Amino acid sequence: MTEKMLKFVSLEKKMPTKRSADQRRQDFNEIYDEFDNDRATAQASRCSQCGIPYCQVHCPVQNNIPDWLMMTAAGRLEEAYEVSQSTNNFPEICGRICPQDRLCEGSCVIEKGFESVTIGAVEKYITDTAWEKGWVKPTKPSVERDQAIGIIGAGPGGLAAADQLRKKGYQVHVYDRYDRVGGLMIYGIPGFKLEKEVVERRAKLLADSGVTFHLNFEVGRDATLAELRAKHDAIIIATGVYKSRDISVPGSGLGGIVPALEYLTASNRKGLGDEVPEFDNGTLDANGKHVVVIGGGDTAMDCVRTAVRQGAKSVKCLYRRDRKNMPGSLREVVNAEEEGVEFVWLSAPKAFLGDEKVRGVKAINMHLGIADSTGRQVPVEIDGSEHDIPCDLAIKALGFDAEDIPQLFDEPGLEVSRWGTVSVNFKTAMTNLEGVFAIGDIVRGASLVVWAIRDGRDAAASIHSYLVEKQASEKQVLAS
Template sequence: MTTDRMLKFVHTAKRMPAKRAAEERRRDFGEIYDEFVEDHAQEQASRCSQCGVPYCQVHCPLSNNIPDWLMLTAEGRLEEAYEISSATNNFPEICGRICPQDRLCEGNCVIEKGFDSVTIGSVEKYITETAFEQGWVKPAKPVRERKESVGIIGGGPGGLAAAEQLRKRGYQVHVYDRYDRIGGLMIYGIPNFKLEKDVVQRRTRVLEESGITFHTGVDVGKDITVAELREKHDAVLVATGVYKTREMKCPGIGLGNVHQALDYLTASNRTGLGDKVPAFEDGSLDANGKDIVVIGGGDTAMDCVRTAIRQGAKSVKCVYRRDKANMPGSQREVQNAEEEGVEFMWLAAPEAFTGEGAVDGVRCHRIHLGVPDSTGRQAPQVVPDSSFTIPADMAILALGFDPEDLPELFGEKELKVSRWGTLSVDFTSMMTSLDGVFAAGDIVRGASLVVWAVRDGRDVADQIHAYIEQKASASLDLAS
């Protein structure tokens, strides 16, 4: 392969796809970036330095072969670029949109310090969108069909990645999800301005065409038991993700109009999908005309503040107990939120919610960052006599997610969990304490990124295949 089209970073500036003006994008839920046109995608891909140690690939959870598909894009060989991109990533069009590239591949690009990083995520999105337009995205067609089946609990990114990998090997794959649409938080948690729902649904249709069977509206533990799934399938994968929202204990937490982030985002996304959502229609979960206070500093908090802006909130403030440099969310998302009119209250934390019946304010105190704690992060310390109150018609808690009590929900007391409530697995086989029951994604590692769920889904598919093959081999030995 030639590299004569590469290493152009010394005289070609970094260029993102055109971003719609903040005033315009405040008025709708459309994606904020346009797509690259071919010339610009090739130009930006040609900035790659083709370095000997590709830190972009090293810091990608999927170990995507980024330098190669950048070079192929620069040379106009887009079908080959897509083949390489999709070889390690089941959903490149989704990761290209929602991965925090500033923390992963782009943030570790070797030209970042002097010349700005290559726009890896935008090129990845461009490659895959072109692939869909040209008909290069094909459903999986296994070389041979196998009689063995695998049941997957959860239709989020981890479960879907595992489903496709297993289907490629010829397994009969059934995905069970309690919601009425497949996609998990990609459908109900992530707003359209980051990931439009037809992008997820388009990929789901490809998986269906591959022969994967989806069972929606099935609540495992109620509608069907894990024991029944184990009887029905040769292996079972638990890929439920983590949906239990973290609570806050402080005075006034039970006041009206204090909501959890997932309830708020789900109502907004369902409304956008055309569903009837009574709590949105009666104004309870609609930010229009209200003073909104969001508490938290992660990507979910950014989704909430930017959703509130689009719903026509009177004001939107984000309260976070650390400073901007120490927040866990994407800095790119913070910048987008600031452009759209969100006000950040750094180094502040709530101590009480005020109001009679319904919240009318969030009383906070100032925070000082002290010495680093055991994790290496500076510990927040309350500044004495520093209280102040922020007016609020609605407060949204975006404090993160914990696992649900799956042994209780599934009626499987033998299912072991860690001290954090995540499922305990053998980290080599990825099997839980129940024989033939595997687990992967957030339900094992805790709340994390979509790209990590995809990685886990791919890995666990290999382990499930090895398990079924071993069982088949053992059966042959017994028969002989």
């Protein structure tokens, strides 16, 4: 087996073929072609099979990456898939949208000098092949349990927990306020990063496995948290964080200034064939406009690249730090630049210009000062450097905060942190309410899909232990 590995000394790193920028600008299809078998095998064989697999250490779900790379190199794809899916409920999704350059690939020991293994692309190839070959099958629990679990939120964390709990035989009910399963994977992430049928086939698989979905269901409107607790043996809150952060500068109330998620949701809904009046009337359509996106994370990258595809005249990304300190994936920055996006580094908005509708952004240049308590250099304004940037559509991609969950769910007793996130025991994921657990962004703040998956898996294991212990305790009481 080992003779098939350690090829990094003779083989260069290769990504799947990337479509040209001109082609990519014309549609919302994924930008990378699929690996063929020979290319996937060759790239997997570059793995050094190191003694300490830092790729695995720095993967939130602890994927056994060296083993499934070795199996891929040996042509044992079905085994590679089994190993891959044993730690990750949605490997084909993570292979597409995880920032591998900041996680597994960025930690690869051959990165210095030889460039890392293309882990994400091989992961995607393995699971896409598994779907094509029919290796991905609905769950058939060995035992059916009477206990029911209610999960609030059909995003990655909630779905991962549902999958794990269903494997244990629990009756799983997932409640979501939207009309489709997937959360931000459906409505927040554009198709050029994650085509929607990839999410939809996972949703169907879960339904075929016995998970019951209650869509267009809003907790607090259709049922309170207390009412759901009465129906289920345990509850998981997996709502994510959806409240867009705002910016308090003059002119921020002008027309044509929109939150990132509102803009992305309209675009994704349009792509899914929905009627979207605010897109059709031009409010949330970048076509023919000068667009400025404010922010430097992955959501900002999604916005600028969406605007390009909608036919914007120009797209600028305003970020108050420099390229090196940008929180988003650098791979995404390169993709955006190739597609015609202009990055205005070390620049921040001071005001929005216009009468009733925005016509420009007054920005000011910044420099990076001394580091704060987090270790990041603080942006400082440069006096007298104000300048105007023409703009017909301004998109605020400044991050997300938690909604007021106790109020929304009509459960004032639910404890939250000073940031509004739900407070939990981090060993068990349980809140201060007995049998109520919370996971993902609503606990940790806006984060990655892969962290939500990890939280969902951990919470499912915790709930299983909790219910087994509770059942044993009740039997003991009855026996005495």
